[in-house]
Amino acid sequence: MSLAAVRLTHLEVAHRQGGRLETVVHDINLTINTGECFGLVGPSGCGKSSLLWVLAGLNAHWRGGMSLLGHQIAPGHPFTGPLRREVQMVFQDPYSSLHPKHKLLRTLAEPLKLLKEADITDKIIDGFRQVGLDSAMIDRYPHQLSGGQRQRVAIVRALLLRPKLLLLDEPTSALDMSVQAEILNLLNDLKARSDLTLVLVSHDRDVIDHMCDRAAVMDQGRIQPNVG
Numbered sequence: 104m105s106l107a108a109v110r111l112t113h114l115e116v117a118h119r120q121g122g123r124l125e126t127v128v129h130d131i132n133l134t135i136n137t138g139e140c141f142g143l144v145g146p147s148g149c150g151k152s153s154l155l156w157v158l159a160g161l162n163a164h165w166r167g168g169m170s171l172l173g174h175q176i177a178p179g180h181p182f183t184g185p186l187r188r189e190v191q192m193v194f195q196d197p198y199s200s201l202h203p204k205h206k207l208l209r210t211l212a213e214p215l216k217l218l219k220e221a222d223i224t225d226k227i228i229d230g231f232r233q234v235g236l237d238s239a240m241i242d243r244y245p246h247q248l249s250g251g252q253r254q255r256v257a258i259v260r261a262l263l264l265r266p267k268l269l270l271l272d273e274p275t276s277a278l279d280m281s282v283q284a285e286i287l288n289l290l291n292d293l294k295a296r297s298d299l300t301l302v303l304v305s306h307d308r309d310v311i312d313h314m315c316d317r318a319a320v321m322d323q324g325r326i327q328p329n330v331g
């Protein structure tokens with residue numbers, strides 16, 4: 104029997120638009136098992152990123168039930184303790200997780216220092232190599248990278264924290280086929296070696312088919328029936 108990594112009941116997500124809250128995700132009921140890769144597809148604006156942001160603890164405007172990695176979550180309470188490391192997100196816009204005025208080494212090292220990890224620079228260099236980036240790039244600023252290179256750094260940033268739940272929002276959209284395959288294989292390896300659970304948003308049906316055990320189609324803020 105596998106424990107659920109994500110359990111959502113009647114989840115609603117809203118955004119502040121103008122002076123009021125607008126609900127953009129409606130009545131999500133979903134269980135994602137530990138070790139599963141769950142795909143999320145659907146047209147632009149249907150609410151995929153909005154759902155992921157709530158799973159990452161980054162939007163307090165939600166209602167319903169949510170439990171992540173066995174922890175019951177309440178709206179408006181930032182993740183504390185191990186959950187802060189265990190749930191990581193790779194954003195659709197990789198700038199979101201990279202401080203614009205800090206070199207990549209500093210940004211990636213910061214959370215590892217807080218965790219009192221050893222050999223931090225070596226680990227970061229190793230991570231860069233794993234995603235096909237030259238290790239000299241650790242001394243660059245985010246704007247000195249291409250979009251695809253930034254995406255890869257964002258993936259390294261998340262993986263260095265050894266998450267148990269990894270939320271990926273179009274993580275390979277700016278990558279060419281060969282680099283994309285390399286990254287997806289890396290994620291698949293991690294999933295096979297650990298009990299890593301993945302939630303993967305992609306507009307690319309091939310990526311979803313290659314990676315995911317199950318996938319759901321979202322439309323206008325709702326998950327369509329017959330998840331399979």
Ligand SMILES: Nc1ncnc2c1ncn2[C@@H]1O[C@H](COP(=O)(O)OP(=O)(O)OP(=O)(O)O)[C@@H](O)[C@H]1O
Nearest residue numbers: 118119120127146147148149150151152153154195
């Ligand atoms: N920060 C925000 N503030 C206000 N409204 C938002 C915000 N983010 C998203 N929205 C709105 O919420 C709805 C869902 O957007 P969301 O970004 O979740 O869609 P998506 O499925 O990720 O689309 P895409 O495939 O284009 O990334 C849209 O109507 C969007 O305009």
Ligand SMILES: [Mg+2]
Nearest residue numbers: 151152153195
């Ligand atoms: Mg999005």
